Amino acid sequence: MRTDNKLFILSNGRVAAIDKKTGEISWEVKLKEYIKTSLSYAVGQIFLEDDKLYIGVSGILLCLSAKDGSFRWKNELKGWGYSFISIANANTGAAAQDQINAAATSAAAAAVAVAATTAATTASS
Missing domain, CATH: 2.40.128.630 (Lipocalin)
Structure with a gap:
């Protein structure tokens, strides 16, 4: 079962x-x-x-x-x-760990995008 x-x-x-x-x-x-x-x-x-x-x-x-x-x-x-x-x-098991890793990667990518946007905005000011 x-x-x-x-x-x-x-x-x-x-x-x-x-x-x-x-x-x-x-x-x-x-x-x-x-x-x-x-x-x-x-x-x-x-x-x-x-x-x-x-x-x-x-x-x-x-x-x-x-x-x-x-x-x-x-x-x-x-x-x-x-x-x-x-x-x-x-x-947590492999599947749960994969989800945690994917969420961490997405959060890191979002932080990089925010930092790049902030840097570009500051440079153009």
């Missing part, structure tokens, strides 16, 4: 893969299987990288397969409490 045509949601103690074209649920996992606290009103974060979903909820970090929702690992983050977990990743 390709993950680029899927949306991944986290709500009410469940994680699901939704088909973008049809809106159908491809798979669904109830997190209470891995987290023993009540998740009815828990606020969490979900992050996709390659074929892995990282879910932070109730002070616990889980990793599931994006393909089918199967369990990969769990870290209970002992000593961190049970509040909201914010997730970020430094690995």
Whole structure:
């Protein structure tokens, strides 16, 4: 299963893969299987990288397969409490890095054009 045509949601103690074209649920996992606290009103974060979903909820970090929702690992983050977990990743991947490089090149070209216009205007004054 390709993950680029899927949306991944986290709500009410469940994680699901939704088909973008049809809106159908491809798979669904109830997190209470891995987290023993009540998740009815828990606020969490979900992050996709390659074929892995990282879910932070109730002070616990889980990793599931994006393909089918199967369990990969769990870290209970002992000593961190049970509040909201914010997730970020430094690995942007080649495609994202290409976009960042293209944006930087465009910004540099625009700066050169502004500098050239400013120099030409100043010289003609």
